[in-house]
Amino acid sequence: MADNDVTTAVTLECRFCNTKNRVPIERALKDLPAVKCGSCGIGLLRVHGEPLADVTDDQIAHPFDREALDTLKKIPLAATIIEKLLGSTIDKLARFRMMANAIRVGPKQAPRLWALYLEAAGRLNVDPPPLFIAQTPVINAWAMGAGQPTVTVTTALIEHMDDRAICGVLGHELTHVRLGHVTYRTLVILMLQGALRLLDVFGLAGMVLKPIQIALYRWYQMSELSADRGELLTTGSLEQFVRTQMTLAGGTARWADDLDVAAFIEQAHEAEAMRDGDLLLWAMELLSSSERTHPLNVWRVHHALRWAQSPEFFQALAGKAAPRAISG
Numbered sequence: 001m002a003d004n005d006v007t008t009a010v011t012l013e014c015r016f017c018n019t020k021n022r023v024p025i026e027r028a029l030k031d032l033p034a035v036k037c038g039s040c041g042i043g044l045l046r047v048h049g050e051p052l053a054d055v056t057d058d059q060i061a062h063p064f065d066r067e068a069l070d071t072l073k074k075i076p077l078a079a080t081i082i083e084k085l086l087g088s089t090i091d092k093l094a095r096f097r098m099m100a101n102a103i104r105v106g107p108k109q110a111p112r113l114w115a116l117y118l119e120a121a122g123r124l125n126v127d128p129p130p131l132f133i134a135q136t137p138v139i140n141a142w143a144m145g146a147g148q149p150t151v152t153v154t155t156a157l158i159e160h161m162d163d164r165a166i167c168g169v170l171g172h173e174l175t176h177v178r179l180g181h182v183t184y185r186t187l188v189i190l191m192l193q194g195a196l197r198l199l200d201v202f203g204l205a206g207m208v209l210k211p212i213q214i215a216l217y218r219w220y221q222m223s224e225l226s227a228d229r230g231e232l233l234t235t236g237s238l239e240q241f242v243r244t245q246m247t248l249a250g251g252t253a254r255w256a257d258d259l260d261v262a263a264f265i266e267q268a269h270e271a272e273a274m275r276d277g278d279l280l281l282w283a284m285e286l287l288s289s290s291e292r293t294h295p296l297n298v299w300r301v302h303h304a305l306r307w308a309q310s311p312e313f314f315q316a317l318a319g320k321a322a323p324r325a326i327s328g
């Protein structure tokens with residue numbers, strides 16, 4: 001479907017009484033919990049934390065992400081690098097780094113954060129890997145590792161975001177875990193941080209060829225679009241999603257009331273109009289000089305909005321209707 005080809009309404013089957021409801025998309029997006037079944041009056045969309053057990057990977061993953069990841073997996077060299085480098089030493093080092101430097105969250109440690117994590121994991125049907133809080137002034141969150149991933153949020157993120165926003169961000173990271181992104185994303189981060197100089201130690205110098213790097217950078221951006229969809233599904237709130245991205249891009253706690261969602265959305269569409277492939281790659285290179293693992297927030301809002309305006313988003317939130325009773 002072309003970008004300007006916007007569907008205006010979607011037919012949703014009530015998961016309780018099986019009545020088909022015609023829902024106007026734009027109006028529904030303004031208040032998703034208010035979308036009710038015309039017959040039984042129950043909310044048509046699952047926006048209050050209930051598990052979305054029937055939602056499939058194909059419903060969440062952005063087609064760009066799927067395509068690019070399939071291409072990456074076919075590059076034999078990339079697989080070798082990941083196996084030799086990430087599968088063993090780097091993975092252990094990364095885990096040790098978190099265990100030794102950060103706080104591991106659990107039922108007794110930061111239980112409020114833990115509860116939000118379990119909510120997001122339950123909603124997205126993901127077995128939650130270990131969660132850590134790292135002390136840094138950069139608002140950030142990431143999932144790292146090869147075979148055994150870990151998820152980390154920074155202290156700045158907790159300080160700048162409310163519980164719903166944090167739940168959404170955790171859902172974003174858990175979507176990376178669910179869709180099998182973490183190993184390849186770890187490779188990108190290591191590449192950007194210059195850690196692949198370690199390849200020399202493993203006798204693999206020169207293996208990360210430019211074409212592989214470029215393919216990885218392109219996919220990295222596309223994997224964000226998928227995780228953003230997971231984030232939208234976690235909270236079931238478009239406004240929450242946009243606010244979070246605005247906070248990541250340049251939000252301040254002090255002037256939070258001064259930040260305008262509508263103006264940021266306008267900016268997002270302008271950013272999409274400016275996009276070209278080389279510009280995105282260049283933006284990735286810039287990451288190497290920052291601690292941020294989630295770039296291009298404004299650009300991503302454009303894509304998340306497009307998805308939220310699609311029947312696919314509404315169908316995922318509506319879920320499957322109960323099987324009909326067979327009479328006679």
Ligand SMILES: [Zn+2]
Nearest residue numbers: 014017037040
């Ligand atoms: Zn109903």
Ligand SMILES: [Zn+2]
Nearest residue numbers: 172224227294
């Ligand atoms: Zn991400």
